Amino acid sequence: MAVVPGQGMRRGTRRAAEDPLWSRDLVLVVTSSFLAFAAFGISLPVLPRYVVEELGRGDATAGFVFGSFAIAAILVRPFVGRWGDRRGRRRLMVAGAALMVLGLVGHVPATTVGTLVLARLVLGAGQAALVVGAATMTLDLAPTGRQGEASSYSMVAVQVGLGLGPVAGELVLDAASYAMVWWVSAGVALVSGAVALFVTPDRGHPDVASIRGVAGFFHRSGLAPGVILALGMTGFVGFLAFVPLYADEVGVQQAAPLFLLASLTIAGVRLAGARLPDRLGPVRTGTIALTAAALGLFGLGFWPTPTGLYVMTFAMAAGTALVVPSLLLAAVQGVAVHERSRVMATFTSFIDVAGALGPLLLGAVASVSTYGAAFITAAFACVVAGVLVRLWLTPALAARVALSDGPPAGAPDA
Numbered sequence: 001m002a003v004v005p006g007q008g009m010r011r012g013t014r015r016a017a018e019d020p021l022w023s024r025d026l027v028l029v030v031t032s033s034f035l036a037f038a039a040f041g042i043s044l045p046v047l048p049r050y051v052v053e054e055l056g057r058g059d060a061t062a063g064f065v066f067g068s069f070a071i072a073a074i075l076v077r078p079f080v081g082r083w084g085d086r087r088g089r090r091r092l093m094v095a096g097a098a099l100m101v102l103g104l105v106g107h108v109p110a111t112t113v114g115t116l117v118l119a120r121l122v123l124g125a126g127q128a129a130l131v132v133g134a135a136t137m138t139l140d141l142a143p144t145g146r147q148g149e150a151s152s153y154s155m156v157a158v159q160v161g162l163g164l165g166p167v168a169g170e171l172v173l174d175a176a177s178y179a180m181v182w183w184v185s186a187g188v189a190l191v192s193g194a195v196a197l198f199v200t201p202d203r204g205h206p207d208v209a210s211i212r213g214v215a216g217f218f219h220r221s222g223l224a225p226g227v228i229l230a231l232g233m234t235g236f237v238g239f240l241a242f243v244p245l246y247a248d249e250v251g252v253q254q255a256a257p258l259f260l261l262a263s264l265t266i267a268g269v270r271l272a273g274a275r276l277p278d279r280l281g282p283v284r285t286g287t288i289a290l291t292a293a294a295l296g297l298f299g300l301g302f303w304p305t306p307t308g309l310y311v312m313t314f315a316m317a318a319g320t321a322l323v324v325p326s327l328l329l330a331a332v333q334g335v336a337v338h339e340r341s342r343v344m345a346t347f348t349s350f351i352d353v354a355g356a357l358g359p360l361l362l363g364a365v366a367s368v369s370t371y372g373a374a375f376i377t378a379a380f381a382c383v384v385a386g387v388l389v390r391l392w393l394t395p396a397l398a399a400r401v402a403l404s405d406g407p408p409a410g411a412p413d414a
Contacts, residue, residue: 019143035192041165063363069124070355081345092133097193099126104186148277163263222346231385235378269321282330292319297379
C-alpha cells in the first residue's frame with residue numbers, strides 16, 4: 001500500500017500526545033546530563049587561555065588541546081555503543097561520569113601540553129560513554145511519536161549546562177586559580193554520576209554479542225545523519241574553542257556572556273520548537289536549521305565588532321539549536337530498541353569528529369589569516385551540510401519509509 005510521508009507522523013503524534021512525557025527516570029537522566037555538561041562547560045573559557053597564557057603556546061595548539069578530548073571519544077564510542085546495547089544504558093552513564101571525574105582531576109597536575117592532552121583524552125572517553133547512555137535512554141523512556149521532543153528537552157539541559165558552566169569557570173578563576181577550576185568541574189561531574197545511580201536499571205540485550213564484524217560496533221543508520229552533523233557542527237565547536245580569543249580581538253573583555261547567550265538561545269529555541277522535528281520531519285527542520293547557522297557564521301566573519309559578535313552569536317545559536325535534534329531523529333527512524341545504542345554511538349561519533357577536526361582546521365585558518373576567516377570557513381561547511389540533507393539524507397529516509405508499514409513519528413516530508 002502506498003504511504004504518504006507525514007500522515008503516519010501526524011496520527012502517531014496525536015496518539016502520543018495523550019501519553020505523559022516526563023517520568024522520574026527521564027528527569028534523572030536529564031539532570032545527570034545537565035550536570036555533566038556543566039562540569040565540561042566550566043573549563044571552556046579557561047582552557048584556551050591556560051594554553052596560550054600559562055603554557056605559552058599558540059592558537060593552533062590551543063585548538064588541538066581543546067579538541068583532543070574528541071580523539072578518545074571517537075575511539076571508544078563504537079565499544080560503548082555495543083556495551084550499552086548488551087549491558088544497559090544506565091551503566092554507561094555512571095561509568096562515563098566516573099571517567100569524566102578522573103580526566104578533570106587530571107587537569108590539576110597538567111603543566112605541559114602532553115599531560116594536558118592525556119587528561120583531555122580521559123575526559124573524552126568518559127563524556128562519550130555518558131552521552132551515548134543518556135541519549136539512548138532518553139529515546140527509550142519517551143513515548144512513541146515524542147522522541148524528538150524528549151531529545152530536544154534533554155539537549156536544552158545540555159546547553160544550559162554549557163551556558164552556566166563557563167560563567168562559573170570564569171568566576172572561580174577570578175576568585176581562585178586554574179587548579180580550583182579543575183577541582184570544581186570534577187566535583188560537578190561526580191554529582192552527575194551520583195544522580196545517574198538513582199535511575200532505574202535497564203535491561204541489556206546479551207544477544208547483541210552474537211553480531212559479528214563491523215555491524216556489531218557501527219550502525220549504518222547513523223552514517224548519513226552523522227556526516228551531515230559533523231559539517232553542521234564545525235562552526236559551533238569552533239565558536240566554543242576560539243570565541244574567548246576572538247572576543248579579545250574585537251574588544252569584548254569577557255567571553256562568558258557570549259557562551260551564556262549562545263546556550264540560552266539554543267535552550268530557548270529548543271524549548272519553543274521541541275516538537276518541530278516530530279511534526280515537520282528531520283529533512284525540513286534540518287535544512288532550516290543549517291541555513292540559519294550558516295548565516296550566523298557568515299555574520300561572525302564579516303561583522304567583527306562587539307555588536308556584530310553578539311548579534312551573530314544569537315543567529316548562529318538559533319540555527320544550531322535544531323541541527324542535532326532533527327538529525328538524531330533521522331538516525332533512529334525504524335531502528336529496533338536493541339540497536340539504538342550502536343546508532344547513537346555511530347551518530348554521536350561525528351560530533352567527536354567535528355570536535356577534533358573543527359578546532360584544528362579553524363585554528364589553522366586563524367593562524368594564517370583571521371578568526372573571521374575561520375568562521376566563514378565554518379559557514380561554508382554548513383552550506384555543504386544543507387546540500388547533503390537533500391542529496392543524501394532524503395533518499396535514505398525515503399527508502400526506510402518504503403520498507404516499513406508506515407512512516408514513524410518525524411518521518412520526512414514529501
